[in-house]
Structure formats: C-alpha cells, structure tokens
Amino acid sequence: AQSVAQPEDQVNVAEGNPLTVKCTYSVSGNPYLFWYVQYPNRGLQFLLKYITGDNLVKGSYGFEAEFNKSQTSFHLKKPSALVSDSALYFCVPFISGTYKYIFGTGTRLKVLA
C-alpha cells in the first residue's frame, strides 16, 4: 500500500538552530515526493519536490530536503530556523498512474524565540 509517515507530531527548535522534519514513504515505482507547508488560516503552499537527480533538493524559504532511497526517507531541513517558520508541514508522495497526492497527518514545527 502507498503511504507516508511523519513520526513526530511536533518538533520544537530554538530560533537560529538547524531543524529537521522527518518523513518516510512507501510507494511502488519511482517516488515523486513533495513538501508542503500550512500556515495558520492560510492555504497549503508548495516548498519543494524531488522527481529525479540530485538527492539534495533546494526549495523555498531556505528549506531543503534529502532523498534517501535505501532508507525510503525524504527529510526536510533548514540550517537556521526562524520564528516565522512555525507552521504545519506535510510530506506528500505523488502516486504515478493514479495522479493522487497522499498527505499524512503532518508535523507541527514550533520555532522558539
């Protein structure tokens, strides 16, 4: 079955520190993976995606993600967190052939001043 897991419901990090939001996936075939962010009372916004190629993907707002095929992981990272990064983050596999995007329950990131 196609699925995604974000093992941490919430991640707390101090402003200026590096952050990691974890994601593991289970999809058949080549994985296409996205990260989306949801700020309070705002729509979901695209951060970055992995289709093929370099395992380190750079995205919006200084975020990047590392694709690891052997560990079936796609962790989101940022070298220096900002308070404004506090939001709900979703790792989203795209299921080719069905054109469906699968959302998990997300990880709430809280950056403390």
Added chain:
Amino acid sequence: DTGVSQNPRHKITKRGQNVTFRCDPISEHNRLYWYRQTLGQGPEFLTYFQNEAQLEKSRLLSDRFSAERPKGSFSTLEIQRTEQGDSAMYLCASSLGGSAGELFFGEGSRLTVL
C-alpha cells in the same frame, strides 16, 4: 489574483441542508482536486478531475457528495443532507497536466454543520 479561488470561505448550515462549494482553478490547469481536512489531520483525498472528466472518487465520498467540473473550468462540490460529521475544511487544488506537477491550493471553504 490568478491563484485558486474558493467560495464561500465559510458556510454555516443546519443538519439536513444542502451546501455547494465552488472552486475556480488557475486558468491553464487541467487537473483539479478536492480534499477534506479536519482539525489535527492532514488533507484527505476526495476526488479529482482531468479537464471535465472525474477520474477518481474516494470511498470517503458517500452518495451524498457529488462533484462536477463542467467544461473543464470551475468545479463545484455539493453535499446533500449534511451531517455534523461533514464539518471540515474543503480544499481545492489545481495543477498542470503531466506527471507530478506542483499542486496549487485555494484557501479552502470551511463548513460548519450545526
């Protein structure tokens, strides 16, 4: 604003009433998706369209739910005989054709069933 537009933004209704939500996607996008999100959960897939064709419908969607996309432009999601369990945020997203395109989301329509 040329993003995805959803209306109404908030709808309060009494149990048993019918409600309809509208989504206007980005004009050149031929794929359109509906998701439902409840508090503390991620968006759940409901249905999607390629142009005017509804290609898949989730088992979450009971017979009380129907979606259309006439002429492959805007889409409507209708819920008949609403129940309190239908209270949620209904999200619309669109994307260009091709594989694994970026989804562009609207700000959602929040339904409250009393």
